[in-house]
Amino acid sequence: MSALQALRPRPAPVALAVGFAVAGCLIGTFYHPEPWRAFDLWAYLLTLLIALPLGLREEWAFGVLVVTAAGFAGYLLLGYQPSLNFWCPAVACVFVTARERRGRVTCGVVLLAAVIALSGVRGRLPWPVTVVQALVVPAVACAFGLAQRRLGRRHAELRRLTLLLDEQQRQEARRAVLDERFRIARELHDTISQHMTIVTLQTGLAQYTFHSDPAAAHQALGVAATAGRQTLDELRRLLVVLRTYDPGDAARTGSAYGTGSGSPYTEGPGSTSAPEGPYAPTVPSIPTVSSVPTVPSDPSAPNPDDLLADIDRIPALAERLEATGLRVAVRFTGRRRPLPPGVELCAYRVVQEALTNVVKHSAAHAADVTVDYLDRELCVTVLDEGTPDPAQDPSPPAAPRRAADVRGSGHGLIGMRERAKIRHGSLIAAPRPGGGFQVCLRLPLEADAFPGKDVPPGRDRTSG
Structure with a gap:
C-alpha cells in the first residue's frame, strides 16, 4: 500500500469522526453548566482535533490515539467540561488493541487510563469513582479491541481459504479438461486405429496385386471400403457419447438417435452406402453395427460409455x-x-x-x-x-x-x-x-x- 493510499480515509471511519465532532460542538454550544469555562473558539478547535483524527484510525491507530488523548488532556487542562469528548480516546484505543502489536497496545491502555483518570480529577469526582472509571473504560476498550482482532483474523483466514478453494477449483477444472482430452484421445485412437489399419493394409495389398491379380485387388479395395464405413459408424458412436444431449433434439429428429425418420444413423440421402459395381460381389462379409442404442433421456445421467x-x-x-x-x-x-x-x-x-x-x-x-x-x-x-x-x-x-x-x-x-x-x-x-x-x-x-x-x-x- 502506497503512502497516498494509506492517507486516504475510508467512508465509515470518516462518518464516525464527523459524527463525534458535530455532536461535541453541538452539545458544547447549547450545554455549558457552571463552573466550567464557556465553550469558545478554542473549545471548538480542540473538539475537532480530538474527533476528526478518528477518520484515520484504521491506518494510523496508535498515532490517532496519541493525538486524541493529547487533545483531550489539553481540553481538560483548559477548564472545559470533562463530559464532552470523553469517548474519542476510548474508540481510538479499541482500534489500537485490534490492530497494533502487544507493546503499543500496552502503551495505549496506559495512556487511556491516564486520560480517563485526569477527566475524573478535573470533574471533581470521588477518588473511588475516578479509580474505577480509569480501570473499567480501558478494560472495556481492550475487550472490544480483542474481539475485533479475533474477528479480523477469522476474516483473513476465510479470505485465504476462499482464495485457496478458488485456486483448487481452477486446478480441478484444468485437470478435468486434461482428463477429458486424454479420454477423447484414447477413444479416437482405439476406435479409429484398427479400421484405418485395415484400410491401409488392404489398399496396400490392392496396389501390390493391381497388375498381377486384379480380382484380389478389387476384393482388397472392397474390404477397405467396408472398413471405412465401419470407421464412420464408430465415429458416430463416439459423438453420441461426447456430445451434450439435448432432450429437445429427440423431438426434432425423432427417437433419439434411433431408426426413426431423420435419424443421423439411418440410410438416406447423403449417407455412406455400400459401393456398387465390381467391388460389391467380392467384398467379404464383415459385421457392422446397424443400430445405435438410444441415448438416455435424462441429461444429468453420466456419459453412456456402454454405447461405445x-x-x-x-x-x-x-x-x-x-x-x-x-x-x-x-x-x-x-x-x-x-x-x-x-x-x-x-x-x-x-x-x-x-x-x-x-x-x-x-x-x-x-x-x-x-x-x-x-x-x-x-x-x-x-x-x-x-x-x-x-x-x-x-x-x-x-x-x-x-x-x-x-x-x-x-x-x-x-x-x-x-x-x-x-x-x-x-x-x-x-x-x-x-x-x-x-x-x-x-x-x-x-x-x-x-x-x-x-x-x-x-x-x-x-x-x-
Missing part, C-alpha cells in the same frame, strides 16, 4: 480382422455376469489395440483371445504366435500384409496402461518366451456385486 463397446463385441472384432489374414480364436471362460460399462469398455479396447498391434507389427497368422471371469477380477489375455517358421508353415508369406508401411506412434501401449490404471487394474505387455507377444489385463471386480449367469452354449468360438 463391450465384451460381447470381441467376436465381431475378431471376424473383422480375418480380412487381414489374421485368424483369431476367442474363448470365454468362467461364470458370465454383467459388468460395469467402464470395465467392459476397458477390456474391449485393450483387446482391440492388442490385435491391431498384431496386425501392424507382426507377421503372425493367428492370435488367441481369452476372457476369464474370475470371482474377484476379470482377466483378459491376448497371445500371438509370432513370426511363423517358413519351413514348418506352408501358408503363403505375409508379404501382402507388409505391403503397406504401417508405423506405430507408441500411443497404443500408453493408452492401454492408462485404461488399466483408471480401473485400478494391471496390464502386462511383453514378448513370450517361446516367441510372439502377449498382453495380459487384470481388472478387479467387486465379489458378488453383480448377478451371474452361465456362459451360453456355443459362446466359445474359434475363428478360422
